[in-house]
Amino acid sequence: MQTPIIATLIFSIVILVIGVILTLLKKPVGKAVTVMGAGLLITFLFYYAFVAAGVYGKPPEKIGYALNILGLIVLVVGAGLAIHVIKKIRLKEVTK
Amino acid sequence: MSTPPKEKGKWLVITVIVAVLALIFGIWGAYTYVTEFKWGEPETWTLSRSILMLGSGFWFVVGAILWIVGTAFLIMELAGYTFMGFKITKFKIRWDSIDIAIMALTAAVYGGALAATGGLVVIPGFTWIRPANALTPVFGVLFGLPGAIGTAIGNFIADAFAGYLGWGSIGGFVGNFILAYIPYKLVSDPSLRSPRAWAECYLSIIIASVWCSAYISWWLYIWSPGVSPVPLVGLPPIMIWGWFFPFVIINNLLVSVILSPPIIYILYPVVKNWGLLWKDRITILSRK
Numbered sequence: 001m002q003t004p005i006i007a008t009l010i011f012s013i014v015i016l017v018i019g020v021i022l023t024l025l026k027k028p029v030g031k032a033v034t035v036m037g038a039g040l041l042i043t044f045l046f047y048y049a050f051v052a053a054g055v056y057g058k059p060p061e062k063i064g065y066a067l068n069i070l071g072l073i074v075l076v077v078g079a080g081l082a083i084h085v086i087k088k089i090r091l092k093e094v095t096k
Numbered sequence: 097m098s099t100p101p102k103e104k105g106k107w108l109v110i111t112v113i114v115a116v117l118a119l120i121f122g123i124w125g126a127y128t129y130v131t132e133f134k135w136g137e138p139e140t141w142t143l144s145r146s147i148l149m150l151g152s153g154f155w156f157v158v159g160a161i162l163w164i165v166g167t168a169f170l171i172m173e174l175a176g177y178t179f180m181g182f183k184i185t186k187f188k189i190r191w192d193s194i195d196i197a198i199m200a201l202t203a204a205v206y207g208g209a210l211a212a213t214g215g216l217v218v219i220p221g222f223t224w225i226r227p228a229n230a231l232t233p234v235f236g237v238l239f240g241l242p243g244a245i246g247t248a249i250g251n252f253i254a255d256a257f258a259g260y261l262g263w264g265s266i267g268g269f270v271g272n273f274i275l276a277y278i279p280y281k282l283v284s285d286p287s288l289r290s291p292r293a294w295a296e297c298y299l300s301i302i303i304a305s306v307w308c309s310a311y312i313s314w315w316l317y318i319w320s321p322g323v324s325p326v327p328l329v330g331l332p333p334i335m336i337w338g339w340f341f342p343f344v345i346i347n348n349l350l351v352s353v354i355l356s357p358p359i360i361y362i363l364y365p366v367v368k369n370w371g372l373l374w375k376d377r378i379t380i381l382s383r384k
Contacts, residue, residue, distance in 0.1 A: 004263035004328040011266055028191045029174050032245060035196055039203055039249035040269075047256040056259045067257050071211025074253065078204020085197040090371065 005047075012040035099290060107291035114298040115353065122350035129346065138338025143346075148338050152317070155337050159314025166274045166311050173241050179281055186381040195242045198372060202235045202246025207253030214258055228254075229275075229348050230355035233301055236276030237283045237360050238367045240374025244276035263328035267315025271308040275348060278304035279356075286373060288361045297360065301352045309344035313337060 016037025022030030050056055055063060099107075128142050138144040147155070172178070178187050189195060209228035235243035251272035255261045282300035285293035316336045321327040331340065367373050 003326075005261065007263055007328060008261065008265055028189070029176065031191045031196060032199065032242070033174065035199055036245060036249060039199075040252055043249075043252050043256045043261065046253065047261050050256065050259070068212050068214060071208050071214065071254075071257055073208075075205055075208025075212055078208060079201055082197045082201030082204065086194055086201075086370065086372070089193050089197070 009044055012037060012044065016041060099292070104291055107295050111291050111295040111298065114295055114302070118298055118302050118349060118353045122346055122353055125342065125346035126350055129343065133339070136335075138334060141339075141342070143342040144338040147342055148334070152333055152337055155310075155341070156314070156317065159310045159317065162307055162310045163314045166270060166307065169277060170270055170273055173244075173277075178241075180380065188379040188381055189241060189377065194372070195377065198239050198242040199246040199249070202231075202239060202243045203249035203253065206231050206235065206247050206250025207257075208250075210250065210254035211257035214254070226347060227351050227355070230351045230359065232272065232275040232348075233279035233297065233304065233352055233356040234359045234363065236278070236280035236304075237286045237288075237297065238363060238373060240280050240378065241277075243374070244273050244280055247276040248273040263319055264312070264316050264331075267312040271312040271315075274311055275304045275308040278307060280374070286360065286375065287364045287368075288357060294357055297357050298353065301356060302349065305345050305348040305352065308348060309341050312344065313341040316340065 014037075015033060019030055019032075019034030019037045023034055024030070055067070125143055133141040133144070139148060172184075176186055176188065177184055179185070206228060209231060210226055213227050232247050235247050239246070248269045251268050252261075252265055255265045255268060279297060279300040282303070283293055283296045285296075288294055288297060313336050316329045316331055317333055318324060319327060319329040320331060320333050320336060321329075323333060364373075368376075371377075
């Protein structure tokens with residue numbers, strides 16, 4: 001049944017649109033809502049990639065630890081990038 | 097001003113009692129789930145029986161109240177209002193690159209950690225224990241609102257990895273926000289350097305676990321077959337209140353009670369030194 005996933009996708013797009021509108025209206029929270037919407041939509045990229053790869057519905061022994069390793073990559077890359085950005089901004093603030 | 101020893105002793109006793117009770121309930125819930133629960137027959141589990149005894153009408157009303165208040169918290173916080181004690185206060189958060197990076201960091205760490213440990217056998221028979229759940233109070237207490245929103249996004253990511261992404265994930269999104277938000281609001285001292293802060297932390301974990309589960313359960317219930325004219329969720333109502341609701345409480349409670357407070361205690365100096373602590377990043381503007 002595709003209805004729930006399409007409804008969820010539409011909900012995510014609505015959040016992103018609200019975020020963009022708030023950002024254009026120069027509301028500080030606009031950035032946060034935009035990131036929320038973007039985060040939800042990026043998740044759909046994972047979802048459709050998994051659908052295309054036929055991951056869902058396969059028995060766990062056929063998938064093995066592929067999803068766990070991918071989760072670990074998301075953790076390490078995401079955390080690494082965020083920490084890098086925070087360090088860079090803090091360095092800028094200190095040198096100002 | 098430091099806390100008088102008598103006051104400290106009182107809070108220490110409260111902390112131990114709350115922590116031990118939460119731990120006993122968590123272990124008992126997990127043990128009885130493994131030994132009693134039969135899929136499709138929720139009344140086989142003692143905890144389910146106690147919940148179902150009150151009737152789905154009771155849980156519908158309780159869930160509705162928690163759902164409305166929980167959703168109001170999210171909207172209120174995004175609109176720049178928060179609770180300080182029992183008063184609604186206007187606050188300012190810059191939502192600059194650091195706040196956005198905190199959101200991304202918590203989303204990636206929580207989502208990635210949930211996916212990385214998905215299906216991991218921690219103790220044989222307890223495959224459903226998600227150790228990453230312990231991160232939610234940590235993100236709330238240390239990072240505040242950006243941490244709570246990041247947690248919500250992280251759960252959404254984990255749903256995609258687990259194959260659960262769907263209409264229920266929207267309830268999971270706000271439910272996980274609440275899981276981090278309640279500790280953020282209830283723990284007055286994020287350093288956890290006092291017995292009172294530890295007591296608040298344990299209490300907030302218990303409240304957040306129940307609230308999060310009730311929030312998601314109510315969302316699933318109103319969209320379930322037989323309740324909604326357009327069912328968007330496949331789980332029948334008896335399984336929502338009889339299995340999902342107690343299962344998620346135990347799932348969140350057990351790992352969070354054991355792991356979250358020590359993690360907060362250890363990470364606090366690092367987060368504080370980096371200038372990422374929520375208390376250093378928001379400005380209280382007025383009190384209503």
